[in-house]
Every structure is written in C-alpha cells, then in structure tokens.
Amino acid sequence: MIKFILLGIVQGITEFLPVSSSGHLVILQNILKIDKNVVFLDVVLHLGTLCSLIVFFRRDIFVLFFNFFTAIYDILFRGRIFYVWRHDDKFRLCVYIGLITLITGFIGLIGKDFFERQFESVNTVILSLFVTSLILFLTKGFDYGQRYLRHISLKDCILLGLVQSLAIIPGISRSGITISMLLFLNTDKESAFKFSFLVSIPIILGAFILKFQETQGIVRNISLLQLAPGFLFAFISGLAALYILRSILKRQGFYKFSYYCFFLAAMVLLLKIRHFF
Numbered sequence: 001m002i003k004f005i006l007l008g009i010v011q012g013i014t015e016f017l018p019v020s021s022s023g024h025l026v027i028l029q030n031i032l033k034i035d036k037n038v039v040f041l042d043v044v045l046h047l048g049t050l051c052s053l054i055v056f057f058r059r060d061i062f063v064l065f066f067n068f069f070t071a072i073y074d075i076l077f078r079g080r081i082f083y084v085w086r087h088d089d090k091f092r093l094c095v096y097i098g099l100i101t102l103i104t105g106f107i108g109l110i111g112k113d114f115f116e117r118q119f120e121s122v123n124t125v126i127l128s129l130f131v132t133s134l135i136l137f138l139t140k141g142f143d144y145g146q147r148y149l150r151h152i153s154l155k156d157c158i159l160l161g162l163v164q165s166l167a168i169i170p171g172i173s174r175s176g177i178t179i180s181m182l183l184f185l186n187t188d189k190e191s192a193f194k195f196s197f198l199v200s201i202p203i204i205l206g207a208f209i210l211k212f213q214e215t216q217g218i219v220r221n222i223s224l225l226q227l228a229p230g231f232l233f234a235f236i237s238g239l240a241a242l243y244i245l246r247s248i249l250k251r252q253g254f255y256k257f258s259y260y261c262f263f264l265a266a267m268v269l270l271l272k273i274r275h276f277f
Contacts, residue, residue, distance in 0.1 A: 008230035011045040012052065012237025015204075016197070017245055018136055018176025018257045019264070021049075023125045026170045027268060030122060044227045046208045048234025053201055056242045060198060068094040089150040093198075096157040101202040103161025108168050115168045122272055128171025129265035135180050136173075136258035142183040143252040148191045156185055164199070171265075174200060175245070176257065189249045197242070 010028060014021035025042075054061065071091035074080045084091055108115065118124040163181050167174035175196055182192035248254060 004227060004230035005233050008045060008048060008233030009237045011230075012049055012234040012239075013241045015049040015234075015238055016053075016175055016241040018132070018173040018179065018254070019261055020125075020129065020132060020167075020171050020173040020176070022119070022169075023129055023171035023173075023264075026119060026122065026125050043208060043211045044231045045234045046204060046211065048231040049238040050201070050204045050208055052235045052238030052242065053197060053204065056239060057194070057198060057201070060194065061201070064090055064094055064198070067091055093149060093152070093195075096152060096154070097199050097202065099154075099157050100161040100164060100199050101206070103158065104165045104168075104203055105206060107162070107165035111165075111168070118169050122268065124169065125171040126265050126269050126272065128169050129261045129268070132171065132173045132176050133258040133261035133265065136176055136261060137255050139180045139183050140255040142186075143189060143254070145183060145186040145188045145192070147185065147187045149195060152187070152191075152195065156182075159185075160199070164203070173261075174203075176261075179249075179254065183254070189252075189254075190246075193246055193249050 007025065007028060010024050011021055014024045067088065067090035071084045071088050074084050160178060160181060164174060164178050166172050167177055178196040178199065179192050182196060183189070187195075248256075
C-alpha cells in the first residue's frame with residue numbers, strides 16, 4: 001500500500017508541476033519494481049489528478065460550458081454565427097481547446113506504437129528531461145506577457161497542439177512545454193497557466209478513458225482498497241501542485257524548475273551508468 005501512496009503523491013505533484021509525471025513514473029516503476037502491466041493503477045492515478053483539475057478550475061469550466069451552449073443556441077436558432085465568433089471570446093476558447101485536443105489526439109494515435117516504446121526506455125526519459133530543463137530555462141525573461149485569453153489565435157492553437165503532442169514522450173512535461181510556449185508567445189502568466197490546464201482536461205480525460213478500456217478483464221492481483229489511497233493522494237497532491245505552480249508563476253520563478261529537471265536527469269544518468277536500472 002505504501003507504494004501506491006507514494007505513486008499517488010508523485011503522480012499528483014508531477015502531473016501539474018513542469019517536471020513530467022510520466023518520466024517520474026517510469027523511473028519509480030524501475031526503482032520500486034512495480035509491474036508495468038498493472039494498467040489499472042495508472043487509470044486510478046489519472047482519475048485522481050483529473051478530479052483535482054476539475055475541482056480547481058470548476059468555475060472556469062462552468063462558465064465555458066454555459067457560454068458554449070448559449071453560443072450554440074444563438075448559432076442554430078438565430079443564425080448569428082459570425083457575430084458569435086467575433087464577439088464571444090469564451091466560445092472561441094472552447095473551439096480552440098477542441099482543436100488542440102484533436103491535433104494532440106491525432107498525433108498520439110498515429111504515433112501510438114512509437115510513444116509506447118518510449119515508456120520502456122530510461123534513456124528516453126533522461127534525454128527528454130534534459131530537453132524539458134532547457135525549455136524551462138529559456139522562459140527566464142518571458143514573465144511580462146501582454147496577451148490574454150481573448151488574444152489567443154488559431155495559429156497559436158495549432159502550434160500549441162503540435163507542441164503538446166511532444167509531451168506524450170516520457171520526460172517531456174506537458175504543463176512545462178505548453179506554459180513555456182504560451183510565455184514565448186508573449187502571453188500573460190495567469191492566462192498561460194489557466195489555458196494550459198484547461199486544454200489538459202480533455203487530454204487527461206481521453207487518456208483515462210483509453211486506459212480504462214485497456215483494463216477490461218485484466219484487473220487482478222490488486223484490490224480496490226490498495227488503490228484507494230493512490231487515488232486520494234493523487235487528488236490531494238494534485239490540488240496542492242496547482243496552487244503551488246500558480247504561486248511560483250506569479251513570483252516569476254517558473255524557469256527554476258529547469259534546475260530540478262536537469263538534476264533529476266543527471267542523477268538518473270549516473271544510476272544508469274552504474275547499471276542500477
């Protein structure tokens with residue numbers, strides 16, 4: 001049970017902090033000798049972080065849903081499609097989130113075999129963590145963006161969808177690479193934080209559904225009582241990580257996560273050289 005609690009804490013913290021949850025889980029699975037075929041464990045941990053994300057952004061999610069369906073009503077029954085597109089920022093935001101999800105999902109599906117092989121390689125995690133470290137470090141000096149959610153364009157979303165697909169590789173942080181890209185595009189810190197995680201909700205939901213389908217008929221040798229602490233700690237630590245990250249972004253310390261990623265990559269490389277893995 002201690003293993004599941006530890007994995008829950010690690011999943012919750014690293015899912016949202018820009019340090020790559022998938023990279024950490026690959027490393028921990030090798031250290032703790034956890035059976036990589038226990039797919040249901042990943043399902044439970046993803047459900048925990050998904051719930052924390054929905055709770056944290058519950059107001060934004062409600063407003064987006066309300067505006068989206070109101071806009072759909074205006075388009076279908078009042079024929080105001082051009083008016084809605086030009087003047088309803090939140091409707092455009094919903095469309096952009098859908099577009100980014102489609103791009104990321106499409107790349108994930110066509111590259112499924114390639115991405116799955118990367119989860120078996122510690123070398124991939126090491127290299128990807130070094131890449132994440134470099135990207136995060138380059139955000140230093142990009143803390144004063146003047147673009148807000150209403151300024152996000154179609155071009156930005158296509159670019160963000162392509163960039164986010166790279167985070168399927170273990171060691172590449174999804175939050176790290178998407179927030180960094182938004183900062184590079186001169187986006188305000190709070191807007192970058194909010195948009196990055198609103199975009200992640202359908203991605204995490206999709207990953208949860210796919211992994212849940214994979215578990216049909218293979219759940220064995222593991223009880224729900226063992227998994228419950230993993231879910232609970234993933235949920236609590238996920239909420240904590242979101243508050244921590246928002247606070248660090250406000251204090252202009254986002255780039256400092258690069259030091260951690262570099263240190264972790266160097267440590268894993270050293271352990272690899274010494275044949276620990």
